[in-house]
Amino acid sequence: MQTDFDLYDYLLIGHGLAGAMLARELRGRGHRVLVYDEPRPDSASRVAAGLMNPVAGKRFALTWRALDTLPYAVAYYQDLGRELGANFLVEAPILKVFGSAQEQQQMVARAAAEPWAGFVAAIDTEPIAQAGLLAPHGGAWLRGGGYVRVAELLTALAQQGRAEGWLREETFHWEALVSDAAGASYAPGRLVARHVVCCQGAAALDCPYFAWLPLTPNQGEVLNVEVPGLTAAQALNRGAYVVPDGPGRFRVGATYRWPPFAPAGSSEGESELTERLAGLTPLPYRVLGLRRGTRPAVRDRRPLLGRHPALPWLSVCGGFGSKGVSLAPRLAALLADHLGGQGELWPEADVARYYKLYPADLPENKPRISSLG
Template sequence: MTDCDFLVVGHGIAGATLAYVLRQRGHRVLVYDPGQANSASNVAAGLMNPVAGKRFALTWRGAELLPFAAAFYRELEQRYEQSFFSETPIFKLFSSLEEQNAVLARSADHPWGDFVAGFDTTDPGLPGTHAPFGGAWLQHGGHVAVRELLAALAVEGTRAGWLRRETFDWAQLATSSDGAVYAGQVRARHVICCEGAAAVRNPYFHWLPLTPNQGEVLDVECPGLSSAQVLNRGAYVVPVGGTRFRVGATYRWPPFADGITAVAREELAARLSVITELSFAIVGQQAGVRPAVRDRRPLLGPHPTVPALSFCGGYGSKGVMLAPRLAVLLADWLDGHADIWPDVSLQRYNTLQSVGVA
């Protein structure tokens, strides 16, 4: 029998950060993950954007989450002697004079703290970029090489034995008031589900209001396009090295196709053509399924009736920004040092569990 303090199911950005935090605190952690190359975390461009959406609003808890995430990823860079996090300016292109005027009018109230570094009211002349109405310069954001980060953690986990590349079978989990036993072989004090969108099929958590959302991205070669910043107008354009960029992302609600689609390819290519008049070559396309939540807030905390189980996920398209702080929050709760924030707690949906609503 293998004994551990915490059994984490899933090694995407949610499970990987949580497992790391728990291990750093000296807990015995065992992680199960099948290692899918097209998981949402592996496909993601890892963008951390402080101001997003058509309303040009500061992202939820951005003043706390962004600096916390940046410090967390820099710590991992030092540990693994690899580069994962790029604190890169984001240039949000205005689509019209009306949008420019609306944003500038709002800026008088300073609603974005120090995340907006300034505005251009005319084309700033970025190489290869078509920005006739100017745009806003965002700071303290950037992007994370999520696939490389998860790979570095997985190499250590495989070598040290705390990561098992297996599909977890929830039917073989037996729970009690003081813990859980899996497949008659692993005994854990607590089990945390970090399965992402796959949790919609979880027998313990299927009632949560998770809605899978498919996103597709393109990898393009675009010589001459400025790589000194992330570009954002209807799509993000993230520099990933040399003349290569990742362009994304689409949002598709069920039902959606299994894998990449020609529709998404054409949509993203059209969006990129609005940002640049340069020619580009599509060299890759990927699709992943995000775990979106009805109220656009993460899901965190204990199962309402099974004390040995907790949930960590529902991060949608903001996983790299949310994961570090929420991993620490859940670890603090598991250690008995903090309460789960009400706006992310599973308790806000407990009535769904009691009536069996998915």
């Protein structure tokens, strides 16, 4: 290999939640890791309100792998906060407000049959008398989750990465990557890596080696509002979430929009979110701003982890959709185990389930080959 190049065990592309968690996991195992990241204000990780909700959807079902991922994520963010001297995780209850008597009855019935495993602390079947809250049909109090201050967390990790030299905030050019059986080299960065992992979220669509995956960008909008008098003791959820974001301030979200996306300056998302907010509180509010992010959505709504079908030195870590905060810590550990030959991936998340879509004869799926010597 090139003797005048810097040698790394892992080269990660992207430092959203997926890349940040995987980088920390690999570094904690003693590997030499380098991360390339071009900060994007519209990345899903930086726009997300960070809600970790154990029960989701109109069917009030436990989220996928909740028992495996949520307790792990809580412990992980607590440990990360101690390491960096900041409190990123707020372990607040989530109040799932019932929108009708029918919803209330469905939740009560499901709570008797579902493996809730302690995630439901209580169910109120009477109106909830809380200042500023509209909950005439009661609601379910959920525990075991909360919300994470994602932007602050990623900023703190990026600051650490710049100081310690394992993060380069530069554009990565996939076409400049060359490989042989031993790994890959990247001449613009003067480096050689034993393994490369694409952690670019929705931007993974720009990676020619993974363009065959059924990954579709999905736009989400989050509204920042000020609502004096609304309690911050819990996060609210009913058609939208309302997550505390400082004294009297909240984040309301999120919309789900498939292409074509709303153009810049469109008020459609704001109208939708303020309507949902009005269903949860009669209090007056002031809109502080709206942010749009692009999620990496997968056809079967499951993450994408694992090795490229033809390039053993290349892997992908992403496709978390709207559940990145809950999933990223556990899946990063799972992928690190797998890449180290110490464990198998969960079949539902293994990218191998889509190998049949890989068009091996396309030129863009064949990297330039070099002896690296």
